[in-house]
Amino acid sequence: MASMRDIKRRRTSIQGTQQITKAMKLVSTVKLQRARANAERSKSYFTCMYDTVSSILGRVGHIEHRYLTAGTSAKKAVIVITSNRGLAGGYNSNVIKLVTRKPEWNKEDVVVYALGNKGREAFTRYGYQVRECNSDIVESPVYADAMALSGELLKAFADGEVGEIYLAYTAFKNTVSHVPTLLKLLPVEYAAEEEKNPGKAEAVMNFEPEDVEALDLIIPKYMTSLIYGALMESAASENGARMQAMDNATSNAEEMINDLALKYNRARQGSITQELTEIIAGAEALG
Amino acid sequence: MADKNTFLLRIITPDRMFYEGQVEMVEFNTTEGEIGVLPGHVPLTVILKPGILNIYEPESEKNAALHAGFAEILQDQVTILAEIIEWPDEIDQDRAEAARARAEERLRSRTPETDIARAETALQRAVARIEVIK
Numbered sequence: 001m002a003s004m005r006d007i008k009r010r011r012t013s014i015q016g017t018q019q020i021t022k023a024m025k026l027v028s029t030v031k032l033q034r035a036r037a038n039a040e041r042s043k044s045y046f047t048c049m050y051d052t053v054s055s056i057l058g059r060v061g062h063i064e065h066r067y068l069t070a071g072t073s074a075k076k077a078v079i080v081i082t083s084n085r086g087l088a089g090g091y092n093s094n095v096i097k098l099v100t101r102k103p104e105w106n107k108e109d110v111v112v113y114a115l116g117n118k119g120r121e122a123f124t125r126y127g128y129q130v131r132e133c134n135s136d137i138v139e140s141p142v143y144a145d146a147m148a149l150s151g152e153l154l155k156a157f158a159d160g161e162v163g164e165i166y167l168a169y170t171a172f173k174n175t176v177s178h179v180p181t182l183l184k185l186l187p188v189e190y191a192a193e194e195e196k197n198p199g200k201a202e203a204v205m206n207f208e209p210e211d212v213e214a215l216d217l218i219i220p221k222y223m224t225s226l227i228y229g230a231l232m233e234s235a236a237s238e239n240g241a242r243m244q245a246m247d248n249a250t251s252n253a254e255e256m257i258n259d260l261a262l263k264y265n266r267a268r269q270g271s272i273t274q275e276l277t278e279i280i281a282g283a284e285a286l287g
Numbered sequence: 288m289a290d291k292n293t294f295l296l297r298i299i300t301p302d303r304m305f306y307e308g309q310v311e312m313v314e315f316n317t318t319e320g321e322i323g324v325l326p327g328h329v330p331l332t333v334i335l336k337p338g339i340l341n342i343y344e345p346e347s348e349k350n351a352a353l354h355a356g357f358a359e360i361l362q363d364q365v366t367i368l369a370e371i372i373e374w375p376d377e378i379d380q381d382r383a384e385a386a387r388a389r390a391e392e393r394l395r396s397r398t399p400e401t402d403i404a405r406a407e408t409a410l411q412r413a414v415a416r417i418e419v420i421k
Contacts, residue, residue: 048359052332052357143300206329208319217334218357221370
């Protein structure tokens with residue numbers, strides 16, 4: 001049986017850890033609330049954007065447009081949004097797995113735009129081609145960052161460097177449920193979008209400039225808003241995941257402390273009994 | 288229910304609901320030129336260019352500098368999805384003046400590498416900002 005001193009030392013150490021995880025949980029709870037409010041505020045912009053784009057695409061139907069057809073290059077650009085710091089449960093690895101476990105994707109064909117240090121480290125380790133991105137933006141995303149990133153990607157798409165653009169992020173459903181999601185940004189998949197809005201009366205909408213030109217201008221904005229929305233949701237998910245992970249850690253620590261307290265008391269009782277036996281035995285021997 | 292002389296105007300930015308209310312008329316600059324929208328307009332989607340946004344409320348008038356985005360006009364509702372928009376009191380005049388000088392300088396001393404479209408947009412933005420403060 002472990003000595004009383006060992007058990008006590010162990011317990012103190014776990015109590016220290018518990019304090020840290022508890023504090024981290026509180027911090028991420030506050031951050032989560034802020035990130036969530038931001039994500040919700042940006043949602044109305046995104047919803048409007050989505051409606052407009054699908055209404056345009058629903059109207060123009062199957063036309064030849066550079067944003068609607070895949071580029072000739074076999075390369076795929078994937079924006080992967082992860083966190084800069086760990087201790088967030090499966091948050092990072094789930095998003096990374098989404099890309100690495102995709103069966104039809106070859107390592108050589110994928111260019112990773114890694115946002116977040118964790119993702120960058122992981123993809124470099126796996127031997128992917130990683131483009132340097134400013135990882136600081138995942139902490140508190142602003143719209144200009146999303147604009148810069150989507151500009152860069154559109155340029156790569158226009159130059160024929162990449163044929164398709166994907167976005168891997170963690171969608172924020174609610175505080176406890178975060179879903180890693182892989183989204184195709186370009187070419188825009190309009191067939192799926194048409195089906196979603198079958199009954200909407202779009203017949204009367206006019207466009208200035210004409211449809212095709214309007215698409216040229218709106219799709220980059222659409223992409224930016226998707227990236228921005230993904231950044232917002234990921235930030236909320238990150239904090240949610242960390243909050244959950246820290247909550248689990250805190251209750252695990254609690255459990256261990258209780259267990260150790262029991263062991264400690266048992267050891268204490270054992271040592272007292274032993275001492276008594278020794279004293280009695282000693283007294284008897286003298287008598 | 289609002290009366291026939293006004294319509295619902297919503298201006299949404301990625302970060303916030305910039306404006307929401309019943310207005311009589313709204314004016315802004317689009318790629319096809321400046322337009323003013325009254326209630327009962329034909330449904331129209333337009334792309335915005337940097338310029339001044341004028342909101343005519345029944346009682347008062349408001350201005351803002353609107354830089355990029357697009358607008359969806361319906362008969363009884365106008366939704367402006369603005370990437371960048373500012374109220375006059377959010378604009379830093381010195382910065383706007385400096386930006387204008389910089390853009391003008393770039394256009395004047397143009398070299399083959401100059402991104403003319405970008406410089407022109409920057410100039411339009413700066414001018415819109417300065418105009419709206421006045």
